[in-house]
Amino acid sequence: MSLNREQKRALKKRGELGEDGTPVATRRQPAGKPQQEERVGFRRYLSEVRSELRKVAWPTRSEVINYSIVVLVTLVVITSMIALMDWGFGEGLLKLFER
Numbered sequence: 001m002s003l004n005r006e007q008k009r010a011l012k013k014r015g016e017l018g019e020d021g022t023p024v025a026t027r028r029q030p031a032g033k034p035q036q037e038e039r040v041g042f043r044r045y046l047s048e049v050r051s052e053l054r055k056v057a058w059p060t061r062s063e064v065i066n067y068s069i070v071v072l073v074t075l076v077v078i079t080s081m082i083a084l085m086d087w088g089f090g091e092g093l094l095k096l097f098e099r
Contacts, residue, residue: 008021
């Protein structure tokens with residue numbers, strides 16, 4: 001089986017391929033038994049959540065205000081367009097089926 005460089009790098013990263021490029025024998029789990037995951041306590045969970053939230057690139061107050069204005073204006077414009085189209089098609093159908 002031939003592998004390209006990307007596939008080899010990915011397999012090495014996962015530990016499925018040795019440094020010399022040969023497959024590494026790994027022990028497989030039986031199909032019926034799911035692998036047990038380590039359970040973490042509530043405090044550790046909260047600390048991990050907190051550390052992940054520190055990595056988030058939060059928008060500034062002015063960015064939030066600008067984005068909110070853009071969303072609201074877009075909402076008003078699209079809602080108006082749909083309302084006008086609904087009214088226009090309704091009037092058109094009434095005229096079409098009038099005698």
